[in-house]
Amino acid sequence: MLPTIRxxxxxxxxxxxxxxxxxxxxxxxxxxELSGGPLSPSEFVDRAGxxxxxxxxxxxxxxxLGYIEEIEQRLGRGxxxxxxxxxxxxxxxxxxxxxxxxRFQRDMVSQSIHDSxxxxxxxxVNTGTFDLELDRHLSWDGVVLDRTGWQELGAELDNxxxxxxxxxxxxxxxxxxxxxxxxxxxxxxxxRSPQSPDVVCSAPRPRYGGRPAAGPNGDVVTVEMASAMRNxxxxxxxxxxxxxxxxxxxxxxxxxxxxxxxxxxxxxxxxWGxxxxxxxxKGGRPGAVExxxxxxxxxxxxxxxxKKLPYTLRAEFTNAILNSYLARIxxxxxxxxxxxxxxxxxxxxxxxxxxxxxxxxxxxxxxxxEALPDLQEAxxxxxxxxxxxxxxxxxxxxxxRSPS
Numbered sequence: 001m002l003p004t005i006r007x008x009x010x011x012x013x014x015x016x017x018x019x020x021x022x023x024x025x026x027x028x029x030x031x032x033e034l035s036g037g038p039l040s041p042s043e044f045v046d047r048a049g050x051x052x053x054x055x056x057x058x059x060x061x062x063x064x065l066g067y068i069e070e071i072e073q074r075l076g077r078g079x080x081x082x083x084x085x086x087x088x089x090x091x092x093x094x095x096x097x098x099x100x101x102x103r104f105q106r107d108m109v110s111q112s113i114h115d116s117x118x119x120x121x122x123x124x125v126n127t128g129t130f131d132l133e134l135d136r137h138l139s140w141d142g143v144v145l146d147r148t149g150w151q152e153l154g155a156e157l158d159n160x161x162x163x164x165x166x167x168x169x170x171x172x173x174x175x176x177x178x179x180x181x182x183x184x185x186x187x188x189x190x191x192r193s194p195q196s197p198d199v200v201c202s203a204p205r206p207r208y209g210g211r212p213a214a215g216p217n218g219d220v221v222t223v224e225m226a227s228a229m230r231n232x233x234x235x236x237x238x239x240x241x242x243x244x245x246x247x248x249x250x251x252x253x254x255x256x257x258x259x260x261x262x263x264x265x266x267x268x269x270x271x272w273g274x275x276x277x278x279x280x281x282k283g284g285r286p287g288a289v290e291x292x293x294x295x296x297x298x299x300x301x302x303x304x305x306x307k308k309l310p311y312t313l314r315a316e317f318t319n320a321i322l323n324s325y326l327a328r329i330x331x332x333x334x335x336x337x338x339x340x341x342x343x344x345x346x347x348x349x350x351x352x353x354x355x356x357x358x359x360x361x362x363x364x365x366x367x368x369x370e371a372l373p374d375l376q377e378a379x380x381x382x383x384x385x386x387x388x389x390x391x392x393x394x395x396x397x398x399x400x401r402s403p404s
Contacts, residue, residue: 032116034087149379172354181352189396194335239324245294
């Protein structure tokens with residue numbers, strides 16, 4: 001599997017000769033921003049930051065390397081001339097080059113991709129396109145995989161990114177005479193989690209069956225229950241408990257919120273049957289008892305319920321999922337597990353899709369999400385229950401409408 005730190009699929013591989021130039025966070029970020037459309041250095045600075053003189057120099061260097069080209073000159077601020085560039089080719093590191101890059105540079109590359117991807121997400125959320133399509137996909141899950149399962153997952157993500165999506169976009173463009181093309185951002189990730197394998201295994205497995213799937217006792221979450229859970233803290237608690245058991249005080253320390261309100265939200269979720277107490281220990285105050293909770297079931301909304309929810313309520317659930325996924329990435333980056341494996345996968349790609357291709361993407365990501373429990377079960381069978389050689393893995397999948 002290629003070490004997918006690509007901005008997009010296919011294109012020009014980055015060899016050892018110019019690897020150092022493209023591990024510079026600003027040059028790499030420029031390539032990623034240009035994947036969304038032409039930009040001038042000053043427009044890049046307005047969007048992503050940086051010193052204009054340095055950014056202008058980076059643009060010229062990337063043009064000299066053959067990755068971008070100048071397509072327009074126009075009047076800029078004052079009497080200055082503004083140079084507009086476009087992306088010529090998509091860049092990716094080949095496996096041998098990526099493994100030879102010092103770890104601190106790989107970390108910088110990952111941070112740059114992280115920043116650019118969540119800039120795209122923030123733009124879509126702020127402009128209202130993220131939840132505009134009812135069948136957009138946003139999910140993350142934690143599984144444990146042996147080396148075989150890890151490689152199978154990586155191969156599937158690589159195939160989606162390198163082969164399937166480009167052909168799907170090409171077919172969409174070829175057939176788009178009078179049909180609408182949907183500007184789409186697709187993000188794929190599989191990386192090592194900092195949690196131990198036994199902690200990941202202790203989380204309840206979701207029972208998918210049409211995304212999303214089951215609530216307490218296998219019942220689909222109703223519109224009324226979804227409205228009751230709309231409080232952003234309750235939704236976030238359910239997401240955080242998907243990763244590991246927590247007490248209310250731990251949640252406050254790690255995520256935030258008012259201690260009294262968070263404790264009340266935990267109790268409410270327990271009353272509704274979503275979470276339960278798995279341990280009790282001495283609290284911070286004399287005589288106090290700290291209760292540790294875990295999810296009893298993975299709470300999901302089915303497709304029909306999701307369509308019935310008001311847009312504002314869908315947006316609140318989206319924010320809870322995005323925040324919890326971002327926390328998983330940040331935890332892995334800070335603990336050093338994110339780039340611990342050279343063949344981890346972290347990529348995003350902008351594409352234009354026909355309506356039928358859009359549905360195909362949603363269906364394929366659904367299928368991949370639903371296959372994760374089987375992938376974990378096969379890994380456990382091969383390891384005969386031993387946790388020693390298992391990789392705790394976070395998998396993130398999303399597809400959403402980009403701002404035009």
